[in-house]
Structure formats: structure tokens, C-alpha cells
Amino acid sequence: MTGEDAFGLEAPLGFKPLIDNRAVDKIHCDHGTSGGCRLTKRIADYAWNEQEIPTAIHMAGSPLATMGAVHTAARWRVHRHGMPRGGFLSWWQELVTGVTEPVIKDGYVTVPDTPGLGVELNEAVVKEHLRYPGYFEPNAVWDPTRPMRRRVAALQTWTGFG
Secondary structure, eight states: BBBBTOOOSSSSSSHHHHHHHTTSSEEEEEEEHHHHHHHHHHHHHHHHHHOOOEEEOOOOSSSSHHHHHHHHHSSSSEEEEOOOSOSSSSGGGGGOOOOOOEEEETEOOOOOOOSSSSSSHHHHHHHHHHHHHSOOOOOOOGGGTHHHHHHHHHHHHTTTOO
């Protein structure tokens, strides 16, 4: 089983060569780095439809990311879904509201049937636990009042292109 650090299907270092060459017996996508809901489902569908290779989701992120992975896994033949139990941070589950308690019951997670991911971000808890100050603060690099050439120069410097 491999793939936790791969991205996409056709992207460089993607999953397609592993699948096409039957280099693995199971795909192990990290939902947060393989491409999110859409690309992770695409990878899993391709693996199963082309080579009958099952897929597992690796998920060690926030409650929002976890619910995204839960929704993705509910849409295909998931082999297993590895996810945090929420106990590593006492406030992990407080980051969102609307989670069915307990999150994991008898090895299963209830897929929310409310709009979006089925949970709401608890902004007060997020702000309380920010690693760095600022919560959606303005970013001068993308400030539309700056001349375009300065924004392009800043982007080229930031990305290394230019």
C-alpha cells in the first residue's frame, strides 16, 4: 500500500503509473494532499475500474477536512478510512458544530445530510487556537489598489518565477 504523498492521477508523481503497472495492491490516498474530494474519488474510481485495486483514505486533519474525506469515502468502494480520533487535541471537535456524537461509533462515521460538509466552522475556537496571529487578515500582495506590476513582481518573487 502506498500513495500517501502522491497528488492527482496524471500529475508528476501521481497515482496512474502505480495503478497501470500494478505496482501496488492497495492505494492509500491522503485526502488532503492527493487532491481533495474530486481527485481522490477520481483516483479511487480509476484504480478500481482499471485494475480492481482497492483504495484506503488516510486522513489526519481538521474536523472540516475529516468530513470532506467522509463524504468522499461514502461515494465509492472504500477499503478503509484512517482518521484521527479527535483525542490528540482536547479542542479538536470544538472546531466545528453539527458533528454527530460520538464521531466514530462502532468503527463508522455518520455521513452528515445537511448542506455542504454538514458541519459549521466554530470561528471563536479557531481564533482562540491560531498558531500565527491574524484571521483572514488583508494581504498586501493581493491588494487590488496596488499597481499591477508590483503585484506581478511580488508573485514572481514569491513563486520563484520571473
